[in-house]
Amino acid sequence: MPTSRRRLLIGAAGAAFLAGCGSEDTGSAAHSGKLRIGYQRFGGLSLSKARGDAADAEWSLFESGPALTEALKAGAIDVGQTGEAPPIFAAAGKINFKIIGTSEPVPQGEAVLVKADKGYRTFADLKGRTVALNKGSNVNWLLVKLLEQAGLRITDINVKYLKPAEGRPAFDSGQVDAWIIWDPYFALAEQPGVQILADATGLADNREYLLAAPDAVTGKTALIKDFLTKYRATTDWGIANPAERAKILAPELKIDEPTTTRALARSAKPLAPITPEIGAELQTIADGFTKLELIPGQVDIRSRIDEQFNQAFL
Known part of the structure; x- marks a missing residue:
């Protein structure tokens, strides 16, 4: 791999920016009796927040996810939820x-989108083309598996790292040939003329992962256990009541109800x-990134892996 390409790929997490952390005093909040929760648009925690x-x-x-893990690094949140790569x-x-x-697998919740009139039929057809994705997010692992399945190297495509807010206009305007993205951005982009070239089925589990700061694990144990129990109950309620969940x-x-319903149907x-089995699954992904020099070492x-909160999910 050329040195310039390697430098672009290594250190993905470090390139993420700390966004949405608010203006709280993170030093005092870290030791307060409040739980500080980082969440992403649409992820399961959004429903938990909306239901109080x-x-x-x-x-x-x-x-x-990369921005959320930077918040963990900065001591700005206690717990948060990401995909498998962050x-x-x-x-x-x-x-x-x-x-x-973690969660059950969500392979249908991320996909490669292309314009239908371009005539692409498989990911291999994107050789020499420009593919956009968010650096260090769950779709980074999907890209690795898609390349492997197609018999391509990462140097066979032009990878363009764009945040979701940048990826959509680049895709819509034809600046990139394909966009690898997750729900709800995936669902929002499903417009006439857009084709789903592939999703992660058979390639990546695309689980949700709950991360926690070590000092919160030891200092806010009861708060975390209580919240996770409520979070599980709310998630189960949402799956059993899809119409109410979408409302x-x-x-x-800030997404219309039909789009929310469609995205939730495949991603919740x-x-x-x-x-330990989930830990082994993650280790396989990590080893894959190391082999491709996407991470340093x-x-x-x-x-x-910390199993002390497992009872909340049973």
Whole structure:
């Protein structure tokens, strides 16, 4: 791999910016009796916030997982939720955290979008083309698996790293040939003339992961346990009541109800306890990133697994 390309790829987590953290005094908040929760647009925590599961908590919205892990590094949040790649890039960036929960697989919740009139039929057809995605997010692992399946190297395509807010206009205007993205941005981009070239089915599990700051794990244990129990119950309620869930989340997300319903139908999955098997799954992803020199050196992501909150997910 050329040195210039390698430099672009290494250190993805470090390139993420700290967004949406609010203006609270993070030093005093870290030791207060409040739980500070980082969430992403549409992720399961959005429903929990909308239903008031933690009325006394301080909530911070992030555009992507890498930005959320930077908030953990800065001591701005206690817990937060990401996809499968951000924890690995964060660990490679020496950010300290524990992985305290996960979800069932969500492979249909991320996909490669192309313009239907371009005639692309498989990911291999994108050789020599420009593919946009958010650096260090869950779709980073999907890209690795898509390349592997197509028999391509990362140098066979032109990777353009764009945040979701940048990716959509670049895709719509034809500045990129394909966009790899997750819900709800995925659902919002499903307009006439847009084709789903592939999703993560058979390639990546695309689980949700709950991360926690080590000092919160030890200093706010009861608060975290109480919140996770409510979070699981709310997630189960939403899956059992999809129409009511969409009515609550649509205004919270500022997305129309039909789009919210479509995205939730494929992306909302039950929460699950963290286990050694999940740790091994994450380690496989980390080793894959290391092999491709997407992260600098080996990462022991299994050591970040913390099973003490598993009872909340049972």
